[in-house]
Amino acid sequence: MTTRTLRVLMTTAALGLVAPALVFGHAVVFPRSSAPGAYERYVLRVPNEKQAATTRVELRFPADVRVTGFEEVAGWQLQVLTDSAKRIVGAVWTGSLPPQRFVEFPFVAANPKTNARIVWPAFQTYADSQVVEWTGAEGSKTPASVTTIETARSANASTPWVSWAALAVALASLALALRRNGRASTV
Secondary structure (H helix, E strand, O other): OOHHHHHHHHHHHHHHHHHHHHHOOOOEEEOOEEOOOOEEEEEEEEEOOOOOOEEEEEEEOOOOOEEEEEOOOOOOEEEEEEOOOOOEEEEEEEEEEOOOOEEEEEEEEEOOOOOEEEEEOEEEEEOOOOEEEEOEOOOOOOEOEEEEEOOOOOHHHHOHHHHHHHHHHHHHHHHHHHHHHHHHHHO
């Protein structure tokens, strides 16, 4: 195996491990998948990707999700938004998040009873009055976070990138071992 091929394998393995972290650099609701009808502890993770402090974060709740409670977050004030029927439709947190930091806003919600794709529109306001709307399609510059509600499949199906990254690392290790073994037998 050539040095170039080995470098390509190692780079591919490294990208496989790093790429998922890059995808989650935006306002994201975790977990990314859950079961129908479950009461889930969700967490909105918001990083500050600008040079100005984040001062306000708003999350709108999908109609088929029933939010039942919020966890206190030190340094942040919570305003719960309700409709005329007193159903919780959103939340606004105000505080101060310096650059290169992130904050997490936990809440509990009841999932829809059937399989669904839940989209979480979020709005991040900075001290300089700039607002980033995390409402775009997947793959856009400002994507909305999405949670898939479906009956559980195997653990490997929920995180396929881990399997692929492990395979790439294993292949690279095998290539290194074979290359070293080949050198040792020619000496």
